[in-house]
Amino acid sequence: MSPIRVLMVEDDPGLGKFLNACLKKQGYLVVPATTGAEALSLARSHHPDLVLLDLGLPDMDGMEVLRGLRTWSQAPVVVLSARSQERQKAEALDSGADDYLTKPFGVVELTARLRVAVRHLLRKEAAEPVVAAGDLRVDLESRKATLKGEDLHLTPLEFRLLAALARRQGKVATHQQLLTEVWGSSQADQTQYLHLYMRQLRHKIEADPKRPRFFRTESGVGYRLVLDQDPAAGG
Helix, strand or coil: CCCCEEEEECCCHHHHHHHHHHHHHCCCEEEEECCHHHHHHHHHHHCCCEEEEECECCCCEHHHHHHHHHCCCCCCEEEEECCCCHHHHHHHHHCCCCEEEECCCCHHHHHHHHHHHHHHHHHHHHCCCEEEECCEEEECCCCEEEECCEECCCCHHHHHHHHHHHCCCCCCEEHHHHHHHHHCHHHCCCHHHHHHHHHHHHHHHCCCCCCCCCEEEECCCEEEECHHHCCCCCC
């Protein structure tokens, strides 16, 4: 397999050097950019497999870069931002980002999020109908879910919610994305439905619903299904 090409969009020299070293150590091929315009140009000429995108760029807002990329590229985008507000995280995800890291972050968190993004990329290419998260298996084609080999007895809505999370291959799904996909666009603001059904899923699937292994809550943003039970990627 050829090295995964990462477009790294970061204007801070110190952080850029840190990211470059981390990415190369993990075996990625790095294409650096320090402005939004340069990022969009390099994306078209280098066709990256993965994008690390800082939102605070000197020439344009990173959200503009994200929207520009999404007009033609489906490469996973992990947003890097000092913006910790939940609304801005949700806006980035709803605009097509696959994940986000809030500055400051450490090497363990960075590499875990990259693994999730790469895993999503590879599984999307393979188009596997079965998504595995530890001993939880979700068969999207036959619409069945099993835990430790035993069938899970889920209602149609519960399965649709589980499938919506599974299809994202470890990516975070926002409240709005889940509500629209499972209940329809007219219910996109009814977060009480989502919270209720997530509690029901946890009670049916988690050994300890108060300390979930499979379903990670992204506070104020949404949920993600933790694949392969990677401690660094979930909680």
